[in-house]
Amino acid sequence: MDLQRLVRERKEGSLDRRQFLARLGATAAGATAASVVSGARPAGAQKKVTVTMWDTEPNPATRAAVKAIVEDFHKLHKDIEIRAEGMGWGDMDRKLQAAMAAKSPPAASHTQTYVVTSFRAKGLIEPVDDVVKAIGEDKIFPSVLRWLKYPDGKYWGITHAWGAEIFGGRGDYLTGTGVNPQSWKTWDDLLRDLPKLNKPPQYYALSLAGIPFFVNEDVYMWAGANGGSVFDAKGQPALESPQVLGMLEFWKKLKPNLPPGWASHDYLETLSAWATGKTASVLMWGRTAGYIDQYAPPDKRNPDVFQVWPKTTGPMGKAPLTQFDNEPWVIYADAPADEKAATREFLKFFFKPENYRRYCDSVPVHILSIFKADFQDASYLNHPDRKRWKPWLDAQLKWVEIGRAHPLLVSNPSDMLIPWIGDVAASPILADMVMAVVERGKDPKAAAKEASDKIVRDIIGKAK
C-alpha cells in the first residue's frame, strides 16, 4: 500500500484517523525494513576494516604528511580504511581514559614510554614484535629499541620518532660576562655563572616550566644527574634519598635566576621566552627551532645565537642525564582482531623509508628518524632545517649514543619496570613537592616525606 493510496482513502473517508495512522506506520516500517534488506551486503562480499589511530602530532605539516601516507596505503589496501587523528597530549590522555574505561580504545595510539609499562602491566596492549622485525630490528638505534623491550623479550611498542632534550643558551648574552658555558661540568659551575646571565627585568638567566608534567621532567633528570632516582630498586619512592634531597636544594639555588612567575609558566611559554630574549637559557627540544623562526629577530635565527650548552652533573652523580622523547605506537588489546591486524599492516607501511621520510621531514629537527642509516644519509642530513640546526641535531645524537637519554621518570633503566611509574608521572605529587620547597620554603626532608607518603598511599596502595 503506497502513501498516495493511503492519503486518497483517508480523504474519501474509507479510512478513519486511527486506521490511517496505523497503516501509515506499517507502511513506513515496511519501507525501512525493505531498505535495510536491499542495502545489506551480498553474501561473500569483503568487509572493509576501519582502523582508528590517534597520534600526538597535530601540527599542520605532520598532518599533511600522515594524510599522504594514509592515502598511499589506501591505494594498496582497498579493504582497510585508516582514520588517523592527531591531537595534543592532554586531549589524548582524556580521550584514552574515556575510551579504555568503556573498553573501546582505538586500534593504536602514541603514548609515553613509561605508560607502556603501566599498560603492559594492566594487560591493555599487545606486543609488536612482528612490526619491529618487518621494519628491521638491526636498522633501528639500539638506544631507541631498548626502552620498549621488556624482560619477556618482547617489544611492547614501536617508537614513531625520537628526540632528546638539550640545554639551550643565548650566545649573544655571553658577551662581556666572562662566562664560557662549554667549560661547565657540575651544578656548582652552573650556579656560579647563572647570576652573571641574570639581568632582570630585561632577561632572566634560566627558564623552567612550572606545570606539573614539566616539573616531573626536571625532577627525574636532576635526580639522575645527582646519581639518584625517584624510585628505589623495589619501586618504592626514594624521595628522601640524599640524591633527591640534593636535587631539591639545587632547585632552591636556581630560583633567584628564574623569572618570578616561573611556577605558572607552561612549557611553550619557556620556549617563546627564550626565543624572544626574555631568558638566557632553557631546557628545550628540537621543536624550538620553529619558535625561533617565528619570534626571534631574523638576524638571530641561527645556532650561533641559539646555542647548545652542556648539561651538568650533581655532586653525587657521575654524568648528566637528559630526557628522551621516545614515544611509541602501541596496539590495544581490546581492539577487534581484524583492526589490530590492519594496524600492523599500516605500521609496516608507515615505516617504509619512502613513507617515513615524509613524516620525519614534517618537523625536521624534532621528529628524528629511528633508523641509524639516516644519520649517514646526505639526503636526510641535507634537509635545509637539519643543516641549519646541525649543532642541535648533533647534540641530540650524542645523548643517544652515550645512552644518557632516558624516558620520563626513568632515572635508572630498571625504573622502566615499575608498574605505577605512569601513575606517578600523571599525578601532581612530585611537582607539589618541588613547589613546597622552592616556592613555599618548606624543608626538603619534610616535603619529600610527604610526597613519598602520598605515592605509597594514593598510587602504590591503590594499585594493589
Next chain:
Amino acid sequence: MPGHASRRRREAWFGIGLLLPSVLLVLTFTLFPVGYNVWLGFFAKHSLRATSTWVGLGNYAQILGDPDFWRSVWLATVYAVGSTTLQIFAGVAGALILHQRFAGCDFLRGVALFPYMIPTVIAVFVWRWLMNDLYGVIPYMLGTLHVPGVPAAWLSHGTIMWVLIILSVWTFFPFVLVNVLARLQTIPPELYDAARVDGASAVRQFVHVTLPQLRNVLLIVLLLRGIWMFTKFDVPWLLGFGGGAGEAIRTLPVFTYQRSFTYYQAGMGAALSNVMLALLLMAVTVYFIAFPPAEEENDA
C-alpha cells in the same frame, strides 16, 4: 457507564504515554548518572580498567582525613565567597549606571555583556597573557607607573587567587548586571516620587526603595552564583593547570578532577563529587534558613 470509564482509562494511558519520553530522559540523563556516581563512590576503581573493588565507606574515610581535601574546600570557599561578593557589587553598580539614560547607554548595555559571552577558555588565556610576568601588559604598565607594592609576578603562589577572583568577577558580573537591570526597570517610579516628596536623598532612596525592591533578585543571584562559583572547574583549571602556582587555586572541583583523571581514581573522584554535592546542599539549607523566601512586593 462502562463506555465512559473505558474512555477515561484510554485518556489516562494516553497521558502516561505522553509523559513517558520526559520521564525516560530524566531517568537516563539525570537520575542514572547521579545514582551511578553515588554507587561508584563505594568502589576503588582505576579509571583505565573496567574492574572495581568494593571499599564501602573507605573513600569517604580517606577524604575526611586528607588535609589536601580540606585545603581544597577552603580554597573553593574563598574563591566562591570572594568572587560572588564582588560580582554582586560590580553587577549592582553597573546596573545602576546603565539604568540611567545617557548618550550611548544602549551601546554600553551591549558591551557590558561581552565578558559573559566570550568562551571561558579565551577569557582565561587572555588574562594569562595580560598578567604574565615576562610580557604581560598589566605588570608592564604597573611597573612603568612605579605603583608601590606591586608583586613581581601575579601568577605566583601568593597572588594567583586574586587573579582568579578578579578574572571571574570580570567574566561573570554581567549575569548579575542583567538580572538587576531587568528588575530596576520594573520598579514603579511612584516609589521614588514618594521618597523624594518625603525629602529622601539619593542614598536613602537607594537604601530604602531600590535595595528592598532588588532583594528577591539579589537572593536568587547570590544563590546561583555562589553554587556556580563553588563548583567552577574550567576557570581555575585553565588558569593554573592544577599545579605549579596553580596549586594555590586547587579548589575542590580541581582536586576532584585530579583524583579522577590524573590519579586515575574514578571511585575516589565519584566520592569527592558526592561530598561536594552534600556540602552544597548543606550550604543551601543554611542559606534558606538565613534568607527565607519573602512575600512578593506589591509593585502596583
